[in-house]
Amino acid sequence: MNLxxxxxxxxxxxxxxxxxxxxxxxxxxxxxxxxxxxxxxTVTGAEAVLVWAWKxxxxxxxxxxxxxxxxxxxxxxxxxxxxxxxxxxxEAIRYVKECLLVNPYIEDVxxxxxxxxxxLLSIRCRLTTIYGEVTVDV
Numbered sequence: 358m359n360l361x362x363x364x365x366x367x368x369x370x371x372x373x374x375x376x377x378x379x380x381x382x383x384x385x386x387x388x389x390x391x392x393x394x395x396x397x398x399t400v401t402g403a404e405a406v407l408v409w410a411w412k413x414x415x416x417x418x419x420x421x422x423x424x425x426x427x428x429x430x431x432x433x434x435x436x437x438x439x440x441x442x443x444x445x446x447x448e449a450i451r452y453v454k455e456c457l458l459v460n461p462y463i464e465d466v467x468x469x470x471x472x473x474x475x476x477l478l479s480i481r482c483r484l485t486t487i488y489g490e491v492t493v494d495v
Contacts, residue, residue, distance in 0.1 A: 375461055375462065375487070377401050377402065377405075378401060378402070378405040378406055378409065378462055379399050379400070379401050379405055380399065380400055380401075380404075380405040380408040380409055381397045381398070381399055381400075381408070382397070382398040382399065382400045382404075382408070383408045383411060383412070385411060385494075402488045403486050403488035403489050403490075403491050404491075406460065406462045406463060406484065406486045406488065406491065407484070407491045407493060409460060409462075410457055410460070410463070410484055410491075410493045411493055411495060413428060413429060413430065413456050413457065413460075414430055414453065414456060414457075414480060414493065414495045415495065416428060416429035416430070417429055417430065417431075417432075417433050418430055418431050418456070419431075427459045428459070429456065430452050430453065430455070430456035431452045431455070431456075432449055432452050432453075432478055434448075434452075435448055435449060435452075435478075442473070445473060446471045446473075449471040449478060449480070450469045450471055453466065453469055453471075453480055453482060454466050454469070457482075457484065462486050462487050462488070463484050463485070463486055464485045464486065464487060465484070465485040466482055466483070466484055466485075467482065467483045467485065468481075468482055468483040469481070469482040470482065479494075479495065480493075480494075480495045481493070481494045481495075
C-alpha cells in the first residue's frame with residue numbers, strides 16, 4: 358500500500374544523446390571556409406565545436422536576426438566605457454563564458470586570457486568539450 362499513490366518518483370531518464378556536430382572547416386588566418394574540389398570541407402567532433410566557438414566569439418549578440426539571442430557575445434558593450442582595466446577584463450571573461458557555455462557540447466571554459474591592445478580585444482581560452490579539450494584563440 359502506498360501512502361501517496363498519486364505522487365510517484367519519476368525514473369531517471371537518460372539524457373538524449375547529442376548528434377555528432379558538423380561544421381564547415383574554417384581557415385582562422387584568412388577568416389574563410391576551406392574548400393576542396395569546389396565543395397566545403399566539413400569537420401566533426403572537437404574540431405567542429407572549435408569552429409562553432411570561434412565563430413560565436415566573432416558575432417555580436419543581438420545584432421543579426423539570423424542568429425538566436427543565445428548566439429554570439431556581448432564584448433562590444435565594453436567599447437567606450439570608463440571601466441577600470443580589471444573590471445573590463447572581468448566583464449570580458451564573463452561575456453566569453455556566457456557566449457560559449459550555451460553550447461551543449463562545451464562542458465567548461467577555463468584558462469581565459471583577455472588582452473586589450475590598441476583597441477583590439479584578444480581572447481584565448483581552453484574549452485573542455487565532450488570530445489576532449491581544445492584551445493580557441495580569437
